[in-house]
């Protein structure tokens with residue numbers, strides 16, 4: 001089942017063949033630098049894949065396996081997480097390092113924002129970014145996300161910046 005497709009990417013549930021690329025991505029310290037700060041140990045990456053990702057998502061919300069159409073290869077996971085109340089969702093995107101800086105996160109973010117406001121009729125998309133993750137902040141700013149607040153994680157020295165995009169600020173056509 002393909003949930004969503006863009007020019008270069010398609011989004012589907014995680015399959016057994018994605019496991020090695022999933023593990024390589026989450027055990028890479030650069031990938032995890034601003035999302036938890038530590039690479040996942042190998043065992044944790046295996047467990048997470050088998051218990052939380054394999055076969056998931058099944059509908060709408062969750063992080064979809066993100067496949068580069070040209071290479072038919074798993075290169076990351078992206079999607080929307082439901083937020084209580086049902087009128088907004090949280091945007092997330094993770095890509096393997098060899099695929100950075102080719103516009104894939106921008107392409108994925110645009111598609112999922114369109115799903116949120118178009119297909120789902122939500123009123124707001126939100127995103128959290130760790131301070132220092134300027135690439136991710138720039139992507140959000142390109143789509144008109146506004147900075148809302150910052151929150152320090154006690155004892156960690158890490159600061160999480162919250163952004164939001166109200167539907168009224170969304171500049172794109174409904175798809």
Ligand SMILES: CC(C)(COP(=O)(O)OP(=O)(O)OC[C@H]1O[C@@H](n2cnc3c(N)ncnc32)[C@H](O)[C@@H]1OP(=O)(O)O)[C@@H](O)C(=O)NCCC(=O)NCCS
Nearest residue numbers: 031093094095100101102103104105106128129135136138
């Ligand atoms: C943050 C992250 C998602 C960005 O993904 P990405 O696919 O590299 O992002 P994009 O390519 O869309 O945009 C990043 C940069 O590449 C540039 N770019 C876009 N298309 C490009 C192309 N064809 N050639 C070269 N550069 C390009 C963008 O302009 C942007 O550059 P900028 O920093 O100068 O603005 C990725 O680094 C990642 O997965 N990091 C680890 C997990 C993570 O931090 N997730 C986000 C949590 S909030």
